[in-house]
Amino acid sequence: MCATCGCDADGNVTMHEPGHEPEHSHDHDGHHSNHHHKKVVDIEKDILHENDLLAARNRGYFEAKNMLALNLVSSPGSGKTSLLERTLTDLKDELDFYVIEGDQQTTNDADRIHATGTKVVQINTGKGCHLDAHMVLHAVQGMKPKQNSVLFIENVGNLICPAMFDLGENERVVIISVTEGDDKPLKYPDMFYSSTLCIINKTDLLPYVPFDIEKVKANARKVNHKLAIIEVSCTSGEGLQIWYDWLKSKVLTQEPV
């Protein structure tokens, strides 16, 4: 296989353009009938190479500061901010926390976090549908976090676009609530595939909704067999200790540089 463009060894590349199927020969010197000279200039870069570079930079920064960085993703309304409010309040004497909030508009979520006494920065994306590594880099620079701290990045509520953007996090936590469908992992596989932990929230509402908790867990594992799954209720407190234990175990496994 050609290392440049992945074509077959005999040089017959097929490129696909929706609408028609041209045959295109892999020929670097000159091309077909016209008098112009066509030249191929190699690029060989991932489309998201710039984001990936900045994500790697963030990752290096977190490692140097021995920080645990978590990217929280979900549909709008699954309970990301409520989970953070509970976690920050319950664990405030045990760990140093920092939060980056992402929303299109308002500082509502950052205000809620601020009320817990935690240092927080709100990123407003305007028309944007996801946070990217560049935004996180600037937010973190502004916060000057301490060594050995935990950074929560609450992404924009969106189960599609954030899946594609590495922020430099150590763990990606996808949150789904029992008021959503139990086939959610199959409908939004990219997000579940790219996550390391799935939190099922609002378990206190299970008696009132047709949500099948074993089915959602099976569906999530079909998409990502390595996904850890924790069931919680931020209102009743059920299951939160398991989440806190998971979080602390991740902090402890961070090796100081």
Added chain:
Amino acid sequence: MHELSLAQSILSAAENAVPENSIAVVISVGLQIGELSGVEIESLEFAFSVIKADTLLQNAELNIQIIKGEAACAECKKIFPVSSYGISCPQCKSYSMKILKGREMRILNIVVDE
């Protein structure tokens, strides 16, 4: 929409690849997009067509090579095609697998007319 971010990234990488002081016209950008990558091809083409105006790529088309998905079963080691996530191994029905191909999002080259 994120296809706009991707299109901007493609435009920027392609512009940077044009030789300095060249009179060449970029006629196409070669891309490799995996069918599991989550990229919506039509949206990407639309976004690119909008942002290429008044740039070095204003006459360029996207030449997209679709890479089919392929996975290796973690249990029985069989290699099989996958067109989406959440598919089980056709041999042993396990859902434990490693994706080998299909997640690519690569800018391969530009073709210039000199």
